[in-house]
Amino acid sequence: MALTDSKIRAAKSFVKSYKITDAHGLYLLVSTSGSRLWYFRYSFGGKESRLALGAYPQVTLAEAREKRDAARKLLASGICPSLPRESEKTAVDKTRTFKHIAISWSAVKITPETDAGIIS
Template sequence: MPLTDSKIRAAKPSTKSYKLTDSQGLYLLISASGSRLWYFRYRFSGKESRISLGSYPHVTLAEAREKRDTAHKKILSGINPSKQSNTNKKCIVETNTLKYIATSWHT
Protein backbone atom coordinates (compact mmCIF):
# COMPACT_ATOMS: atom_id res chain seq x y z
CA MET A 1 0.00 0.00 0.00
CA PRO A 2 1.51 3.37 -1.00
CA LEU A 3 2.61 5.85 1.63
CA THR A 4 0.70 8.99 2.43
CA ASP A 5 1.97 12.19 3.99
CA SER A 6 -0.27 11.67 7.02
CA LYS A 7 1.24 8.20 7.64
CA ILE A 8 4.72 9.70 7.49
CA ARG A 9 3.87 12.52 9.92
CA ALA A 10 2.23 10.04 12.31
CA ALA A 11 5.26 7.70 12.36
CA LYS A 12 7.14 7.92 15.65
CA PRO A 13 10.73 6.84 16.38
CA SER A 14 11.12 3.44 18.00
CA THR A 15 13.95 1.78 19.90
CA LYS A 16 15.13 0.36 16.56
CA SER A 17 15.18 1.81 13.06
CA TYR A 18 12.33 0.75 10.80
CA LYS A 19 11.12 1.30 7.23
CA LEU A 20 7.93 2.71 5.81
CA THR A 21 7.74 1.31 2.29
CA ASP A 22 6.08 3.04 -0.64
CA SER A 23 6.38 1.29 -4.00
CA GLN A 24 8.97 0.39 -6.62
CA GLY A 25 11.84 0.32 -4.10
CA LEU A 26 11.17 3.65 -2.37
CA TYR A 27 11.15 3.68 1.42
CA LEU A 28 11.55 6.03 4.36
CA LEU A 29 13.95 4.87 7.07
CA ILE A 30 12.98 6.18 10.49
CA SER A 31 15.90 5.88 12.89
CA ALA A 32 15.79 5.52 16.66
CA SER A 33 17.07 9.10 16.95
CA GLY A 34 14.08 10.35 14.94
CA SER A 35 15.77 11.17 11.63
CA ARG A 36 13.81 10.27 8.50
CA LEU A 37 15.76 9.46 5.34
CA TRP A 38 14.46 8.53 1.90
CA TYR A 39 16.13 5.61 0.10
CA PHE A 40 15.61 3.96 -3.26
CA ARG A 41 16.53 0.27 -3.41
CA TYR A 42 17.23 -1.20 -6.84
CA ARG A 43 19.06 -3.93 -8.73
CA PHE A 44 21.68 -3.17 -11.35
CA SER A 45 23.58 -5.94 -13.16
CA GLY A 46 22.22 -8.46 -10.67
CA LYS A 47 23.56 -6.57 -7.67
CA GLU A 48 21.28 -4.89 -5.13
CA SER A 49 22.10 -1.29 -4.20
CA ARG A 50 20.44 1.71 -2.64
CA ILE A 51 20.81 5.44 -2.97
CA SER A 52 19.84 8.16 -0.54
CA LEU A 53 17.32 10.67 -1.85
CA GLY A 54 17.40 13.12 1.07
CA SER A 55 15.77 13.66 4.42
CA TYR A 56 12.12 14.22 5.22
CA PRO A 57 10.66 16.92 5.38
CA HIS A 58 13.33 18.64 3.22
CA VAL A 59 12.44 16.11 0.51
CA THR A 60 8.68 15.57 0.39
CA LEU A 61 6.95 12.35 -0.58
CA ALA A 62 6.20 13.72 -4.06
CA GLU A 63 9.82 14.83 -4.56
CA ALA A 64 11.12 11.45 -3.37
CA ARG A 65 8.86 9.71 -5.88
CA GLU A 66 10.14 11.99 -8.67
CA LYS A 67 13.76 11.22 -7.73
CA ARG A 68 12.94 7.49 -7.66
CA ASP A 69 11.36 7.71 -11.11
CA THR A 70 14.39 9.59 -12.47
CA ALA A 71 16.75 6.97 -11.05
CA HIS A 72 14.56 4.18 -12.45
CA LYS A 73 14.74 5.73 -15.93
CA LYS A 74 18.55 5.79 -15.67
CA ILE A 75 18.55 2.10 -14.76
CA LEU A 76 16.39 1.31 -17.79
CA SER A 77 18.90 3.25 -19.92
CA GLY A 78 21.76 1.11 -18.58
CA ILE A 79 23.14 3.75 -16.19
CA ASN A 80 23.83 2.95 -12.54
CA PRO A 81 22.40 5.95 -10.63
CA SER A 82 24.75 5.60 -7.64
CA LYS A 83 27.85 5.50 -9.85
CA GLN A 84 26.69 8.57 -11.74
CA SER A 85 26.18 10.58 -8.55
CA ASN A 86 29.65 9.53 -7.32
CA THR A 87 31.12 10.71 -10.64
CA ASN A 88 29.34 14.05 -10.29
CA LYS A 89 30.67 14.48 -6.74
CA LYS A 90 34.20 13.66 -7.91
CA CYS A 91 33.98 16.32 -10.65
CA ILE A 92 32.86 18.92 -8.10
CA VAL A 93 35.72 18.04 -5.75
CA GLU A 94 38.27 18.20 -8.57
CA THR A 95 37.09 21.66 -9.63
CA ASN A 96 37.31 22.97 -6.06
CA THR A 97 41.05 22.36 -5.68
CA LEU A 98 43.49 25.23 -5.27
CA LYS A 99 45.41 24.08 -8.35
CA TYR A 100 42.27 24.19 -10.54
CA ILE A 101 41.18 27.58 -9.22
CA ALA A 102 44.67 29.10 -9.58
CA THR A 103 45.07 27.73 -13.11
CA SER A 104 41.62 28.98 -14.13
CA TRP A 105 42.29 32.42 -12.65
CA HIS A 106 45.73 32.70 -14.26
CA THR A 107 44.54 31.85 -17.79
Template sequence: MLTDVAIRKSQPRESQYKLSDAQGLYLLVRPNGAKLWQLRYRFGGKEKTLSFGAYPEVSLLNARKAKEVAR
Protein backbone atom coordinates in the same frame (compact mmCIF):
# COMPACT_ATOMS: atom_id res chain seq x y z
CA MET B 1 1.50 3.22 -0.89
CA LEU B 2 2.45 5.76 1.75
CA THR B 3 0.46 8.85 2.59
CA ASP B 4 1.73 12.11 4.06
CA VAL B 5 -0.43 11.54 7.15
CA ALA B 6 1.11 8.10 7.77
CA ILE B 7 4.60 9.60 7.46
CA ARG B 8 3.84 12.42 9.91
CA LYS B 9 2.36 9.95 12.42
CA SER B 10 5.35 7.59 12.32
CA GLN B 11 7.26 7.56 15.59
CA PRO B 12 10.85 6.49 16.33
CA ARG B 13 11.39 3.04 17.84
CA GLU B 14 14.37 1.40 19.55
CA SER B 15 15.68 0.19 16.19
CA GLN B 16 15.31 1.73 12.74
CA TYR B 17 12.49 0.57 10.47
CA LYS B 18 11.22 1.13 6.94
CA LEU B 19 7.90 2.41 5.61
CA SER B 20 7.54 1.10 2.05
CA ASP B 21 6.03 3.12 -0.78
CA ALA B 22 6.43 1.50 -4.23
CA GLN B 23 9.08 0.19 -6.63
CA GLY B 24 11.83 0.10 -4.02
CA LEU B 25 11.18 3.55 -2.51
CA TYR B 26 10.95 3.64 1.28
CA LEU B 27 11.24 5.97 4.23
CA LEU B 28 13.83 4.91 6.81
CA VAL B 29 12.81 6.00 10.32
CA ARG B 30 15.78 6.11 12.69
CA PRO B 31 15.71 5.85 16.52
CA ASN B 32 16.69 9.55 16.82
CA GLY B 33 13.56 10.52 14.82
CA ALA B 34 15.29 11.22 11.49
CA LYS B 35 13.25 10.19 8.42
CA LEU B 36 15.29 9.52 5.28
CA TRP B 37 14.13 8.72 1.74
CA GLN B 38 15.95 5.80 0.10
CA LEU B 39 15.57 3.72 -3.04
CA ARG B 40 16.68 0.09 -3.17
CA TYR B 41 17.60 -1.21 -6.61
CA ARG B 42 19.78 -3.83 -8.31
CA PHE B 43 22.60 -3.09 -10.74
CA GLY B 44 24.88 -5.74 -12.16
CA GLY B 45 23.28 -8.33 -9.90
CA LYS B 46 24.15 -6.38 -6.75
CA GLU B 47 21.75 -4.58 -4.43
CA LYS B 48 22.39 -0.84 -4.12
CA THR B 49 20.78 2.02 -2.19
CA LEU B 50 20.24 5.58 -3.39
CA SER B 51 19.35 8.33 -0.90
CA PHE B 52 17.17 11.33 -1.77
CA GLY B 53 17.25 13.35 1.46
CA ALA B 54 15.38 13.82 4.69
CA TYR B 55 11.65 14.25 5.23
CA PRO B 56 10.13 16.94 5.35
CA GLU B 57 12.81 18.76 3.29
CA VAL B 58 12.08 16.22 0.55
CA SER B 59 8.32 15.66 0.38
CA LEU B 60 6.58 12.42 -0.57
CA LEU B 61 5.76 13.84 -4.00
CA ASN B 62 9.35 14.97 -4.62
CA ALA B 63 10.73 11.61 -3.46
CA ARG B 64 8.44 9.84 -5.94
CA LYS B 65 9.60 12.17 -8.72
CA ALA B 66 13.25 11.54 -7.83
CA LYS B 67 12.57 7.80 -7.92
CA GLU B 68 11.15 8.06 -11.44
CA VAL B 69 14.15 10.08 -12.63
CA ALA B 70 16.54 7.54 -11.08
CA ARG B 71 14.75 4.60 -12.68
Protein backbone atom coordinates in the same frame (compact mmCIF):
# COMPACT_ATOMS: atom_id res chain seq x y z
CA MET C 1 -0.63 -0.05 0.05
CA ALA C 2 0.62 3.39 -0.97
CA LEU C 3 2.36 5.61 1.50
CA THR C 4 0.62 8.83 2.51
CA ASP C 5 1.86 12.04 4.10
CA SER C 6 -0.24 11.44 7.21
CA LYS C 7 1.37 8.01 7.72
CA ILE C 8 4.81 9.61 7.47
CA ARG C 9 3.97 12.32 10.01
CA ALA C 10 2.52 9.70 12.36
CA ALA C 11 5.66 7.53 12.24
CA LYS C 12 7.28 7.35 15.67
CA SER C 13 10.84 6.42 16.53
CA PHE C 14 11.45 3.16 18.37
CA VAL C 15 14.43 1.38 19.89
CA LYS C 16 15.43 0.13 16.41
CA SER C 17 15.28 1.83 13.03
CA TYR C 18 12.57 0.63 10.67
CA LYS C 19 11.41 1.09 7.08
CA ILE C 20 8.09 2.31 5.75
CA THR C 21 7.81 1.15 2.13
CA ASP C 22 6.03 2.91 -0.70
CA ALA C 23 6.35 1.26 -4.11
CA HIS C 24 8.98 0.36 -6.70
CA GLY C 25 11.87 0.40 -4.23
CA LEU C 26 11.11 3.68 -2.46
CA TYR C 27 11.12 3.59 1.32
CA LEU C 28 11.42 5.90 4.30
CA LEU C 29 13.89 4.92 7.02
CA VAL C 30 12.77 6.11 10.46
CA SER C 31 15.80 6.14 12.75
CA THR C 32 15.96 5.82 16.52
CA SER C 33 16.54 9.57 16.80
CA GLY C 34 13.33 10.25 14.89
CA SER C 35 14.91 11.44 11.64
CA ARG C 36 13.26 10.28 8.45
CA LEU C 37 15.35 9.62 5.34
CA TRP C 38 14.21 8.66 1.86
CA TYR C 39 15.99 5.82 0.05
CA PHE C 40 15.53 4.10 -3.29
CA ARG C 41 16.53 0.43 -3.35
CA TYR C 42 17.63 -0.89 -6.73
CA SER C 43 19.65 -3.64 -8.34
CA PHE C 44 22.32 -2.91 -10.95
CA GLY C 45 24.77 -5.40 -12.39
CA GLY C 46 23.59 -8.13 -10.04
CA LYS C 47 24.30 -6.04 -6.93
CA GLU C 48 21.64 -4.54 -4.72
CA SER C 49 22.24 -0.92 -3.70
CA ARG C 50 20.39 2.02 -2.27
CA LEU C 51 20.33 5.66 -3.28
CA ALA C 52 19.75 8.36 -0.67
CA LEU C 53 17.13 10.87 -1.81
CA GLY C 54 17.05 13.25 1.17
CA ALA C 55 15.44 13.90 4.53
CA TYR C 56 11.65 13.88 4.88
CA PRO C 57 10.64 17.43 5.71
CA GLN C 58 12.95 18.87 3.04
CA VAL C 59 12.05 16.21 0.44
CA THR C 60 8.31 15.61 0.28
CA LEU C 61 6.66 12.34 -0.70
CA ALA C 62 5.92 13.66 -4.20
CA GLU C 63 9.53 14.82 -4.68
CA ALA C 64 10.86 11.47 -3.46
CA ARG C 65 8.62 9.67 -5.95
CA GLU C 66 9.86 11.95 -8.76
CA LYS C 67 13.49 11.23 -7.82
CA ARG C 68 12.72 7.51 -7.69
CA ASP C 69 11.11 7.64 -11.14
CA ALA C 70 14.13 9.51 -12.55
CA ALA C 71 16.45 6.87 -11.10
CA ARG C 72 14.28 4.10 -12.56
CA LYS C 73 14.55 5.74 -16.00
CA LEU C 74 18.34 5.71 -15.67
CA LEU C 75 18.23 2.03 -14.73
CA ALA C 76 16.00 1.27 -17.71
CA SER C 77 18.55 2.88 -20.04
CA GLY C 78 21.39 0.86 -18.46
CA ILE C 79 22.92 3.62 -16.32
CA CYS C 80 23.58 3.19 -12.61
CA PRO C 81 21.70 5.96 -10.73
CA SER C 82 24.59 6.58 -8.33
CA LEU C 83 27.18 7.19 -11.08
CA PRO C 84 26.39 10.90 -11.64
CA ARG C 85 26.88 11.56 -7.91
CA GLU C 86 30.09 9.54 -7.77
CA SER C 87 31.55 11.35 -10.79
CA GLU C 88 30.84 14.72 -9.16
CA LYS C 89 32.62 13.63 -5.99
CA THR C 90 35.66 12.24 -7.80
CA ALA C 91 36.09 15.02 -10.34
CA VAL C 92 39.73 16.08 -10.19
CA ASP C 93 40.46 19.76 -9.81
CA LYS C 94 42.99 20.74 -12.47
CA THR C 95 44.99 22.85 -10.02
CA ARG C 96 45.46 19.95 -7.61
CA THR C 97 47.95 18.00 -9.70
CA PHE C 98 51.37 17.14 -8.32
CA LYS C 99 53.08 19.35 -10.91
CA HIS C 100 51.03 22.40 -9.93
CA ILE C 101 51.59 21.84 -6.21
CA ALA C 102 55.35 21.30 -6.73
CA ILE C 103 55.69 24.52 -8.74
CA SER C 104 53.71 26.46 -6.11
CA TRP C 105 55.86 25.02 -3.32
CA SER C 106 59.12 25.77 -5.12
CA ALA C 107 58.04 29.35 -5.83
CA VAL C 108 57.59 29.91 -2.09
CA LYS C 109 60.39 27.79 -0.62
CA ILE C 110 63.26 28.15 -3.09
CA THR C 111 65.05 31.48 -2.80
CA PRO C 112 67.71 32.80 -5.20
CA GLU C 113 70.37 31.71 -2.70
CA THR C 114 69.17 28.11 -2.59
CA ASP C 115 68.53 28.11 -6.34
CA ALA C 116 72.25 28.76 -6.95
CA GLY C 117 73.08 25.55 -5.08
CA ILE C 118 70.64 23.36 -7.03
CA ILE C 119 72.09 21.35 -9.87
CA SER C 120 69.89 21.48 -12.92
